[in-house]
Amino acid sequence: MPRPIVTLTTDFGEKDYFVASMKGVILSIAPNAEIVDVTHQISAFEIAEAAFVIDQASRCFPKKTIHVVVVDPGVGSARRPILVQSGGQSFIGPDNGVLGMILDRGKCTTRELTTERYFRHPVSQTFHGRDVFAPVAAYLATGTAPSRLGKLIRDAFRPALSRVQQTSKRSWCGAVLTVDRFGNLVTSFRREDFPTLGDSAFDVKIGFETVIQLATSYASMPCGELFAIWGSAGYLEIVMNQGNTAKHLGVGVGAPVDLLVY
Amino acid sequence: MPRPIVTLTTDFGEKDYFVASMKGVILSIAPNAEIVDVTHQISAFEIAEAAFVIDQASRCFPKKTIHVVVVDPGVGSARRPILVQSGGQSFIGPDNGVLGMILDRGKCTTRELTTERYFRHPVSQTFHGRDVFAPVAAYLATGTAPSRLGKLIRDAFRPALSRVQQTSKRSWCGAVLTVDRFGNLVTSFRREDFPTLGDSAFDVKIGFETVIQLATSYASMPCGELFAIWGSAGYLEIVMNQGNTAKHLGVGVGAPVDLLVY
């Protein structure tokens, strides 16, 4: 029987005891769990960044995987801990938007995590990753029924994380969703919404530059030239071959991106 | 049967082959081991930081867990490799203080690791993590009796890592033990030693600031205000809601912290 997979996505970094504490709690309850780090380098308190990463990463994991996402500036406040089930996988985190792109997929069931029997006690006011989210994930991994963890809710928080607005018949305004480690700018334009992009001339305006080429691979373009590409996440990316686009343009997450199709 | 857990805490960083070499050695001897990284981002040679992290992290792991801690500026010198057993767990590292907070718990048995049969040969002068600590941990994970690894000792090194001194009837002097990834300052004042803090007025002086409020959660305080909180590690922390306290105050590990209770 395969081991239950539990993934972790946090803004805890890796220098402190935080992540290891969560893993110790999980392995104490579910010794058979296979723990996989997605990342602990979400920028501190950056909910949108975490929402994007878990949406992407989870797509490659098998059904039954349990994803724990803890970016939680409101820890200790009234924000609810939730469980979202979507596509056969489970997602656990605070109800602050980190699971927003999962909720946007539709066909979810969402529960508020209220059954304190499945928490680690005493529950601290500052570390729900260890005291609430990790133990609940571990109990789920051991086969605890979701219905035991709390009641269904219908008002989980869904921020407008990845929207594109149409501004005229042939123009749209989006934004930079995330900047990857290579400096590539992932924009909010999705391939499925613009399947024919590149069939006619277009402009992408970002920072002080205008991008007019759509390439099919990095290697097909000269080093140092700016171009667009459909990235592996299914979004339009503004990139350079072996260059750091974010540094070159001086733009980051949230920067506006304007698309005009001729 | 659950797999034996071996955790790793080092100052090796993650860019080199060092950590992977240790994991390869462990899995070659104990293919069934479950290896968990606590952190490899201890500041280079910072024994006190490692001592704090492993003390905290180990509390969440189940009995029988084997913790390897390698922060070892004296590698190749006469400092002894040791095994400390405490609370049903095993701790392996150099006898230079990294296991000091474990030893401070009392009720430990400590052995010097002298049985070279359990080392990887030839033993290099510069990488005992791979050649001494990893293989000994792996043999322990496969069920080797601790008594085979070396003789009991009673003089393991216990530096004064987390002491608080009383300076008058109502004042104490402590220090910053560690700075976490969010910039929160963890001080050496322990909750169990000051259970009534906050019942009457108090001052905490640190850097050029005086802190007079004790909060129960980050979210209960306005952004940008400095306050004290009992952290998830059981120590008094000086923090800001969504701000970096260490940068704000310009203080770091070892900075004095003065407590006055009125």
Add this chain to the structure above:
Amino acid sequence: MPRPIVTLTTDFGEKDYFVASMKGVILSIAPNAEIVDVTHQISAFEIAEAAFVIDQASRCFPKKTIHVVVVDPGVGSARRPILVQSGGQSFIGPDNGVLGMILDRGKCTTRELTTERYFRHPVSQTFHGRDVFAPVAAYLATGTAPSRLGKLIRDAFRPALSRVQQTSKRSWCGAVLTVDRFGNLVTSFRREDFPTLGDSAFDVKIGFETVIQLATSYASMPCGELFAIWGSAGYLEIVMNQGNTAKHLGVGVGAPVDLLVY
């Protein structure tokens, strides 16, 4: 039966979804795989750095380990994906030199990975780590015969990564192969090629300094003094006890290192 080990070495960093996607793909195909991170902090596109790290790390892993190495500036171009088998282990990566030091060991069999049935579809143009290398490694872990993955080739790319040139009867010119996390400079001089170094006087010239001492451990030298040592990787290293040599000398990867033996 021990679980099949799959190691990962990339320049993807740890903040994005890239590494987790590869792990999800592997666990979807080979739920029993034991995934070990070697490092994801290879400098972006630095093939020589990756070649050195996997050569070192792999030496500590058991036979049958499968190593995936993805540093791939030419992703989407015509460069071939390859499988190298050496010493009972398998190495998977692009044919761009990242496996050069494995190929230099001799006694390898090398195959071009052409059987698209073992890829993840659709194969993106920008993320072969997820779509080609991870699934092929996973199928290998489940017992797929290498001969099914593609045909033998004899012309895999072997760059001159770690060469030393003799410049006169008693002098040689090498280079800095890598800089470790402590700032130690690993040079291309191998212990097996200079077994008697230190028996007579010698000079190592690097940057504006000349090193004349060969020590057997860091701890045997005073802090702040520059010296040479045979490192744990079997190469001559230029180091300081508890100091950062790379910063002190202002040199990095590729810097020339001249050895003169009197």
